[in-house]
Amino acid sequence: MPYAVPYMRFSFSRQGRGSSIERQEMMIGEWLGKHPEYTLYPKTYKDLGRSGFSGEHLKFGFGKMLKAIEDGLISSGDVILVEAFDRAGRLPPSDMFPILSGIVKAGVNIVTLDDGITYTLESVNNNHLFLLLAKIQQAHNYSSLLSDRIKKSYANRVDRAKAGEKVKVRTPIWLKDGELIEDLVPIIRQVFELWAEGVGAWSILKKIQDQHPALKKVNVSTISEWVRNKTAIGYWRDIPGVYPAVVDAELFYRANNRPVRSIPTRNPRKHFETGLIVCGVCGGNMVSKIDKLKSAKVVCGTRSRKGIDACSNSKNFPLDVFLYLITTTSTEAMQQALRRHQLSDSEKKAIVLRGKVDELGKQLSNLYKLAAINLTDELQQEIERKIFERDQAQVQIKALEVISSVNEDWGAAVEISDDMRIDEPERANALLRSVGYALKAFTNGTIEVPCKDINGIELNPCKYEGYSKRKDAYILSTGSGVLEILNFASKRHLATLEEY
Structure with missing residues (x-):
């Protein structure tokens, strides 16, 4: 029984959130229902979010399908199902026709589901030849025209943005018609603060989702997208001042420079100790387990998941021991973490400048790539200007670091109660991890305690x-x-x- 081989493609990733893929799957299903003489091929070739105009799809799904035809995995008598002809590509006719011709020459037919036409070697050599050429030309011309329009529209928006005008583009949830939605502003600032402290995306989402109707359908991945989006400080692309800032530059760059280790792997709302107890042998997290006597024990998570060959630490510890030690020895670390987020003016300025240095570094990297192709006088001047800006920012950072070290004054010690551990376990957990607080547990029962206890007594x-x-x-x-x-x-x- 011959195979029916589905091929699906769309150009823009946002189409994946719409009906494009569902529509193509439905049309393929309907065709198979009307043609029971064909068996669905075990693999569907897809190019989701890849251009058919640039030929990008030839390196991925479509290219793999062509290789399968070449290797005989898809053979004479089989058919390729596509929604419409332009799904197969929008290359120039001189490039596209030989590709399609090679498919039908192998005896593999092409079915376009939108109009029900089947292209075979025989039909292409006869009445379908001109129709095929016309569709190839039409698909390429459409993409070429669309590409020109997009380029002109983008150039126009860049000019308007540089002139201080607002531009019509998709903006984050806190903007409407280029203006801030005021009742969302404090919530978005809370997101950045929590992220900067090391709280995970899941915990942040749970905390904010019921605070505003617009946040009900927000996806967890959106949280990290917000934090990375420079629209938050008024940018569009690399152009500042296009939109009103929802957070200040210091908070934006502080959130974007949080330590990677502060990202939790489990939800500390249920397991406050997550990430705060590590195995002294393999360095992995210790995890809590309930034994036969319904008592909570702490064991090496690596050994628990991967077996005895992964880690030699077989010691079981009572969870209560670690909870006691965390409660009595974490105050100093918690104060250190909070002081880190109560920055002096000089430190805030330094954070913004470091963010600027990073941005200039990325811009210079792109300029160097262009210079390698064609170094013009104008490009050379732009590179020199960026280098000067970066050097100036680095000098200012060094000066601010000196001022900060001389004038550091945190005032009275921060009083930390158990309320944060009870009411905001995610925040307390993230703050402790952000300064590297962790108890280390070893096979012989030794526990390495990172800080003195609440009375200043050394436990190690x-x-x-x-x-x-x-x-x-x-x-x-x-x-x-x-x-x-x-x-x-x-x-x-x-x-x-x-x-x-």
């Missing part, structure tokens, strides 16, 4: 010695003596707690 070397049934307590030996962590889940201590 710290080792979990086991559980005392007589005292209903977890026993730790520390550099300052033996530490007993009461198990308040036990009947004895639970009764005491209730009386208290």
Whole structure:
């Protein structure tokens, strides 16, 4: 039984969010229903978001389909199903005709589903030849005309933007007709603040989604797109001042320079300890598990997922031990994290300048590529101007760093309560990870504690010695003596707690 081979393509990624792919799939399904003599080919060739005008699709889906024909995987008697002729490509006729001719010469027919025409070697050699040529020419001319219009429209928008006029383009959710939607502004600023602190996209989305009707259908990937979008500070492309800024430049660049390690892998709303306890052997995260006695244990996540060959750390620790240690030793790290986000004016200026240096570096990289092709006097002057701007910004950064180190004054110590850990566990977790706070657990029961406890006592070397049934307590030996962590889940201590 011959194969029917589907091929689908669209040029712009936004079409993937619309009906283009569904429409093509539906038409293929209808054709197969009317032609039961064909079997659906086990593979569908797709070029989603790839141009048929530039020939990009020849390197991917369409090109792979041509290779399958060449290798005989798609053979004589099979058919290729396309929605319309231009899906196969919009190349110039001199390039497109030989490709299609090669397909039908191999005995593989082409069916255009929009008009139901089947192109075979015989039909192309007869009455379909001129129709085929006309469709190729029409498809190419349409794309060529559209390309010219887009280029002219883009050039016009660039000129208007440089002149200080607003341009009509798709803008983020906080803009309407080029103006800020005021009730969304504080929410978007909250997104940037949380992202800068290291809170993950899922946690941010859950926090903001019920704050405004426009946010109900926001996708989690949109959060990171917002943070990277320079429209937030008024840019369109590389042109500043086109739109009103929803956040200041310091917050934008601070959010875009957050440490990669601060991105959580699990939701700290349920697991506050996520990322704060690491295996001292393999460096992976320790994870909590419930044992047969319904007691929470902490084990190496790498070993748990990949087996004993992945990590030799087989030690189980009670979760309560780590929660106690985090609660009593994280205050100093939390203060350090909060101070990092309470920046002096000089540090804020330095962050903006570093962002500018990065941008200039990217622009220079593009200019160098153009210069390698054709170095004109105008291009040379532009390169020299960008280099001068970058050097000036770097000099200013060094000066600001000196001022910051001399005048650093954080004022009174920041008071941290347990409220943040209870009410905002995602934020507390992200802040601690942003300064590298983590307890390290080793096979012999040793726990490396990164900070002194709340009373300034050094706990290292710290080792979990086991559980005392007589005292209903977890026993730790520390550099300052033996530490007993009461198990308040036990009947004895639970009764005491209730009386208290």
